[in-house]
Amino acid sequence: MSHRAIVVDRPLPDARPEAILRRVETAAAALEGGIDVDVLFSSVNYKDAIALTGGPGILRSLPLTPGIDVVGRVRTSADGWSAGDTVITNGGGLGERFDGGLAERSAVPAAHTIALPDGMTARTAAAIGTAGFTAALAVQAIATAGVSPDDGEILVTGAGGGVGSFAIALLAARGYRVAAVTGRESLADALVDLGAERVLERSEIDVADGKPMQSSRWAGAVDSVGSTTLVNVLAQTSYGGVVAACGLAQGPDLPGTVLPFILRGVTLAGINSVEAPLARRREAWAELATLPVDVIDSIAPRTEPLERATTIAREVLAGRVAGRVVIDTRA
Ligand SMILES: NC(=O)c1ccc[n+]([C@@H]2O[C@H](COP(=O)([O-])OP(=O)(O)OC[C@H]3O[C@@H](n4cnc5c(N)ncnc54)[C@H](OP(=O)(O)O)[C@@H]3O)[C@@H](O)[C@H]2O)c1
Incomplete structure (x- = not known):
């Protein structure tokens, strides 16, 4: 079984890393303590932009899939989650220490994963990211x-x-x-x-x-x-x-x-979002859930397909993106 993912790797041993969208083998349990999800949406954060353009300091090993945000649907019941639950993971090592959200599948760290707040759509959660x-x-x-x-x-x-x-x-x-x-x-x-x-x-x-x-x-x-x-x-x-x-x-x-x-x-x-404990995550997301959807949409009006993520990354680093861009990983 395979899925689409953006993979950053060096084409030659001393070359600058490059991001390529390709099919990869789907590992059964890619991450210890990880929850197996179908990724619905991710986004291009500043860190992702650096990783996608081959910049240093973000990806701890290669090859690796960038994407520090995942909004995904749980595939198999585990760790108190039921198949079909929609979850949010921000940081926690995603897209830095292990494969991240710019893919159709991901294994997200349970210790940094919360439920989608009631009434919030998956796209809105990725817009916030x-x-x-x-x-x-x-x-x-x-x-x-x-x-x-x-x-x-x-x-x-x-x-x-x-x-x-x-x-x-x-x-x-x-x-x-x-x-x-x-x-x-x-x-x-x-x-x-x-x-x-x-x-x-x-x-x-x-x-x-x-x-x-x-x-x-x-x-x-x-x-x-x-x-x-x-x-x-x-x-x-x-x-x-x-x-x-x-x-x-x-x-x-x-x-x-x-x-x-x-x-x-x-x-x-x-402020460190990557390692923030679950209680802080829930508190922050409870406040974010009170923002009007039109305000969130005005910050992140664009939804782009996976294949455009590297182009968006260049725009982010050139200072040409206002607010945020959501990536629809299934498009
Ligand atoms: N601590 C954490 O856990 C955490 C989490 C997320 C992000 N971050 C960091 O926070 C920063 C912002 O992230 P982001 O996602 O908001 O990135 P972003 O969307 O690219 O925004 C960065 C903004 O900084 C301003 N800027 C860029 N270059 C500048 C310069 N040379 N001098 C002054 N201002 C400049 C620009 O704002 P204007 O165009 O309006 O001037 C730009 O839009 C990044 O360094 C990112 O790594 C940290």
Whole structure:
């Protein structure tokens, strides 16, 4: 028995890895502790885009199928799941340590798998995906740390991306006032429609030679950019503010000082979606399930077939995708 999957491998020992859509043998039990599912939808996250284009640091071994998101239907009853249940898996090693969701079949890790929330469609769950899940973890980190809507504005960087777009929608739904930062002026109206009160150009935040301490502007922030942007955001965060660090779209470095921490009591909260325990997953997805479907669809309006995933990956890395793209693995 075989199924279609995107497989990343090196054509020659020293060559750059390439992604090819092909038929692969379906292993009976591909993963210990894994649940055997028919994949319904996946998506192209930033990590998937790197893996699909042969970039380093994501796939731990080759050949491997990328795809850190799976929305799938359980094939055989096991681990408390019944055949036919629809499940969501984000991260947990999918598409990094073992074969991921850009395939018709997958074995998803039970420890990182939850049920599709009542009333949510499989496509909507994939539209949310790891990006929305990560945004929910970030927003919950800010709220749990005690930052309330009365404390001031929350900044969202990388606002036009998947994590940023969902962060805006979730923060606005909780009553926070959101300032969105984007490098794409053309997205301003869409970001306001998602719930941003105002939209700032990247250069307004990522100031060149930014001072270690700058005027207090933000009660908190969701940052998916890292590097000098995150350093400037920390320097602009008010006393007691909380900054949730989610990503590294600008870079993994953090060339700053400890002054915001020791002079303003700023908290830098690290967000990791990959290893998040089940209880955190259920809590985050319960909040995501309250977002209106038209808001989610506006963040992820496109559904593309498996064979287009690598093309979408290039668009993501070139900064040409606003929000997210869903992959229909059966198309
Ligand atoms: N911690 C976790 O568990 C976790 C989970 C998911 C994602 N992530 C990370 O979070 C980041 C965002 O993921 P995503 O899925 O939202 O990716 P995405 O959809 O590609 O969005 C990234 C956004 O960052 C902004 N950006 C890109 N290059 C930039 C640069 N050089 N300087 C400043 N801003 C830049 C762009 O926003 P504008 O065009 O609006 O400026 C872009 O849309 C990635 O680094 C990803 O690996 C981490």
